[in-house]
Amino acid sequence: MDKFFHSVSLIEELCSGCINCIKRCPTQAIRVRHGKACITKEFCIDCGECVRTCQNHAKVINRDFIKCLNDFEYTVALPAPSLYSQFNNITDINAILTAILMLGFDDVYEVAASAEVVTEATKDYVNTHREQWPLVSTACPSVVRLIRVRFPNLIDHLLPLHPPVEIAAAAARKKAIEKTGLPSEKIGIIFISPCSSKVAYIKEPLGMEKSSIDRAIGITDIYPLILAHLQEASQSPLNLATAGRIGIGWGRSSGEALALETDEYLSADGIENVLQVLEDLEDEKLSGLRFIELDACNGGCVGGILTVENPFIAKTKLKKIKESLPERHTEEHKHMSYEELFWNVDVVYEPVFQLSGNFIESVALMNQVNTIYEKFPKLDCGICGAPTCKALAEDIVKGNATENQCIHILKQQIHEISKDATAFANDTTLNAANTPDYVTKLKKYINQIATLDNDLNREK
Incomplete structure (x- = not known):
């Protein structure tokens, strides 16, 4: 892998x-x-x-599409809670689930049902691991990956629980094997995903060696297919829903934290806000908290890049759906063992930003970065192709860029060449065009201009 x-x-x-x-x-x-x-x-x-x-x-x-159902003899759809918020005038989730079966799936298993199980496990873990407070949710893979590469000191704060989609996939596979008698490889567990983060999670899971999910179809791709069958499904929906208010609430920001029934929590959504919270947590500016819920997308999963509805409208829709449901609905997972719910592989620091694997060499290279950085105007304009002046300095030390990629450095060099050339042209001592000094200086300016021209062309 x-x-x-x-x-x-x-x-x-x-x-x-x-x-x-x-x-x-x-x-x-x-x-x-x-x-x-x-x-x-x-x-x-x-x-x-x-x-x-x-x-x-x-x-x-890069995700899968509905044709992936043909890769398996028996398929189970795992709809994310955020899927329900994409449709108008939905009062019964069973209509959506029935429409999913009409697309060719053999069964459907709600991720929201597993979210309720994760909620109970989270409550127990948070209450018995005070030394790790505040614990950070691991439901969003992008947040976990962000901590893994940028905030290694916060890894110990991660809640070592599999996300609801993974719990649902394992339970759905077990149920399908018992029902059909088919071997595992002939059963396709297919997640209906709101985001790119969970699509990547399938191939590179966190906290385990191999995910139980086989494929991921984007909500944006399956939405029109479900919509085409929704009216028919609404007329005679099958009784398929197993999730309650708590599980459905996971589809929007704060849903996970509110389900823990504590006021000692913080919830943030949107990647810039997530970064701010993690920086404050690393700097020990946050205190008195038990739990932190972080969602990379604005609004939570309803704001995922693979959704179709405006995230603010979707949050309201999900709230209305929740109001018609009992607080808890499912009891299916009560038999699941500790090993099935918790990580069996540690998430460890990935030092991808280090300039070298050797500490002493890294310090020396960082000094080079700082020296180069001081030459730049610190405008972070991005014209050079790097997001910040500091990033460009690091690229230069790594051998991936040159100082002349900074347009401001380039302008300064052009100014200096122009100044020298003007002085040269006004030098009355060189009154003969064919003197050795004249030729030498002329070649110098021609070479300097050619070098700058090459630098510009290389970046075009």
Whole structure:
């Protein structure tokens, strides 16, 4: 398995070389080189911000489509709670679940039902592990990946529980095997995903070696297919829903934290807000908290890049759906063991931002970075193709860029050459065009101009 598998990729021919994506990436994983964006795989956390920002649709999410049902003899759909908020005038979740079966799935298993189980396990863990307070939710894979690469001191605060989708997948597979007698490899567990983060999670799971999920279809792709069957499904819906108010609430921001029934929590959504919270937590500015819920997408999962509804409207829709449900509905997972709910592989620090694996060498290289950085204007304009002046300085030390990529450095050099050339032209001592000094200086200016021209052309 690729250690750094990612769901987000670039279509080069659609990329215009603008700098919108490099300014939004929370881990500075993107550079614009030779007029095209490029993604550093080990930095990427699959938050999907670059996809959301790209006006040319040059960033895409590599997910599966409905035809993947043909890869298995028996298929089970795992609808995310946020799916329910994408449709208008829904009073009965069973209509949506029935419409999913009409698409060719053999069964459906609600992720929201497993969210209720994770809620109970979280309550127990938080109450018995005071030494780790505040515990940080691990339901959003992008947040976990962000902590893994940028905030190693916070790894001990991570809640070592599998996300609800993983719990649901394991339970759905077990149920399907018992029902059909088929071997596991002939059963397809297919997640209906709101985001790129969970698509990447399937290939590179966190806290375990291999995910129980086989495929991921985006909500944006399956939405029109469900909509086409929704009216018919609403007329005679099957009784399929098993989740209650708590599980459905996980689809929007604060839903997970509110389910814990404590006031000692913090909830933040949107990657910039998540970064602020993690920085404050690392600086020990947050106290008196038991639990922190962080969602990379604005509004929580309803704001995922693979959803279709406005996240603010979707939050309201989900709230209305919740009001018609009991607080807890499912009892299916009460038999699940501790080992099935908790991580069996530690999430460890990935030092992808280190300049060297050797500490002494890293310090020396960082000194070089700081020296180069002091030459720059510190405007963080992004014209060089790097998101900040500091990032460009690091790229130079790594051998991936040159100082002349900074337009301000380039302008200064042009100014100095122009000044020297003017003085040269006014030098009355060189009154003969064919003197050796004249020729030498003329070649010098020609070479300097040619060098700058090459630097400019290399970046175009």
